[in-house]
Ligand code: SF4
């Protein structure tokens with residue numbers, strides 16, 4: 001529908017708002033009817049020291065220590081961070097680097113815990129069943145202490161969002177049950193099987209941020225989940241301000257910015273957060289985890305994962321302890337031989353592709369997909385020239401012009417790309433998905449963003465060293481003047497000259513040394 | 528390569544250049560079929576020659592530049608050949624068709640760096656080069672078969688292969704005919720000439736024997752594939768339905784012509800032809816649905832496409848009305864092709880979360 005007509009219709013209240021662009025990938029929701037199964041506890045768990053966005057944690061335990069399930073084993077260093085907990089009881093066997101689900105195959109320091117088979121819990125965190133009479137800051141501290149991070153894949157520390165700020169009061173809490181990535185069904189199953197807990201979690205969130213109204217958003221390809229939430233809602237009398245909205249299925253409906261626009265007709269201004277327009281959105285899994293943390297006093301030690309993919313005979317939804325080796329999960333679902341198989345961590349649209357399944361389940365593991373080579377080839381064939389068909393612009397939910405951006409990134413015109421709003425790209429992949437020339441557009445955008453960040457850091461470094469050399473020049477000037485003054489008093493001429501030269505070389509070594517540091521930083525971020 | 532392979536998304540919608548081009552070729556089947564019905568073997572010979580030459584030229588270029596010749600399979604060269612054939616008069620001699628196809632591929636496309644890099648629509652640029660080089664041949668329209676043109680009987684039988692082959696390969700001289708003996712004016716050309724003599728449009732059309740129905744169905748003098756509005760519309764609707772093109776360019780283009788024509792016709796019906804006449808005349812529908820929507824040489828953003836379409840419409844109508852040539856659709860599209868980089872820059876959509884369009 002023409003955008004103008006649609007806008008008019010929306011004004012007249014004839015139509016719901018709906019975000020622009022988007023695509024309709026084949027959803028492959030193979031596991032929509034498969035109930036969540038609890039997985040056996042693995043013999044060894046691997047807990048990377050960073051499973052969230054933000055600063056890395058440092059271990060609190062040493063090799064040989066005995067730990068209980070839920071015991072804090074790593075402490076957050078800094079504000080943007082959450083701690084890590086032991087997923088089961090056992091013994092710390094080693095602390096060393098291990099691969100994490102990252103496309104580069106990089107590793108992070110990780111704690112290895114050998115299970116003792118008893119699965120004893122640490123009971124030191126008491127439930128707060130009377131949360132309604134509890135101070136929000138105390139609940140917030142609970143969310144932090146329990147290691148909650150966004151389980152939709154972004155793993156942003158949850159407690160940071162759960163805040164009451166007088167300048168930006170939250171009016172609406174959105175419960176994001178969209179799950180628009182193909183294959184993934186764990187939020188879907190959670191809504192079917194744990195509607196009451198999720199709703200209670202939502203009530204806690206609304207209490208924490210002081211919001212009266214809430215929206216539960218579900219895509220129409222899981223009507224039963226919407227019904228289940230509605231039923232649970234009807235059974236409560238204290239959540240009158242909450243409604244269930246069923247939205248037409250379209251990728252990336254579940255992207256925060258797109259969902260907020262669809263539900264409220266308001267856009268999150270560039271460079272701002274949803275809270276700046278009075279909205280807070282939370283993922284289903286995270287909300288359930290908040291319920292567990294508050295009502296049961298359980299830190300985040302497990303999550304639901306959809307194990308699926310076209311190369312998997314027995315796809316399923318699993319409740320898995322964090323740190324469980326992924327290879328064992330695939331083995332559980334009947335897949336041992338990984339030749340000709342590609343692993344995707346997350347969903348096919350935004351997930352990371354990995355060379356092998358030798359990494360653990362972490363907080364961001366929404367899905368684990370085993371894809372056949374053919375299925376992947378469709379997405380990764382040889383790049384052809386852009387024929388400027390405009391399909392990418394049409395698909396972009398942010399209204400960028402991806403082919404222009406890709407051109408700019410490819411020819412290293414990063415500043416220009418930034419002017420064309422490269423940094424507003426949410427990397428949803430809708431553009432690459434529709435491109436008939438198979439251009440890896442998102443790849444170019446990541447490259448461009450990375451290069452630009454690097455360049456800006458270098459620029460600020462250059463700026464700093466320019467300032468430094470200016471101060472140096474000023475100092476030399478001043479010293480010269482002083483010397484000249486001295487000279488006129490004491491008529492001896494050779495000593496000051498060496499001083500001057502020394503000052504200069506000093507300053508130079510300093511600059512050179514720091515340049516070296518900046519260089520090594522640059523290479524770091526490229527990895 | 529391996530880096531690219533690791534980047535998301537890991538799913539693809541399955542569109543390919545090959546399918547896009549093939550869809551357009553399929554959409555041109557009704558128009559091509561109609562041209563065969565109207566111009567018999569002349570149309571067949573012309574279409575086959577242009578397509579084969581375009582493919583061969585493309586193959587040679589690819590080979591010469593060391594690119595995989597399998598690129599031919601993307602169907603873009605075949606489409607260019609077909610496009611060119613449909614814009615040429617049915618009496619075009621073989622060597623002109625060959626020359627035109629070579630121009631289209633070499634000058635129109637490969638010189639810019641191949642598919643995706645050309646500024647102008649390759650077929651249209653070749654067509655205009657031919658028009659400038661051979662103005663007489665390019666404005667000589669033979670009478671279509673089955674034309675319900677009053678009493679005029681076609682001089683030659685276009686359904687006879689030998690006659691057509693002789694005409695195509697040896698020229699009208701070999702048939703002991705002058706070019707003008709088998710030709711007639713196109714409606715656009717006719718009213719243009721009459722207008723210079725001060726004859727009102729309606730009278731001129733009466734004298735011509737013009738009927739809207741004929742023009743809509745295609746029983747009219749004109750280029751091989753552009754006469755039948757009906758056949759082209761079927762193809763255009765197919766493209767829209769398949770989502771190969773969006774409504775923006777054809778709609779804004781045609782509506783602009785209709786509005787301008789309607790406005791001026793209302794002001795002075797003697798001097799200005801009716802909107803309906805403009806709609807069915809010349810290459811408007813072919814250009815609006817097929818040429819102006821050529822992805823490579825048109826804007827990528829929806830708003831830019833509307834601007835592009837409006838520009839094409841204004842120029843088309845202006846050239847037809849005031850210009851030296853009877854038809855302006857091709858020039859309009861080519862002129863607007865030049866403006867595409869500017870349009871793409873200035874008419875980007877408003878980005879989510881930004882107040883206004885970014886001016887930069
Ligand atoms: S979809 Fe691909 S081919 Fe089409 S304009 Fe975008 S980048 Fe170019």
Ligand code: SF4
Nearest residue numbers: 396425426428429431
């Ligand atoms: S990845 Fe970026 S440019 Fe591509 S569609 Fe998504 S937001 Fe737009």
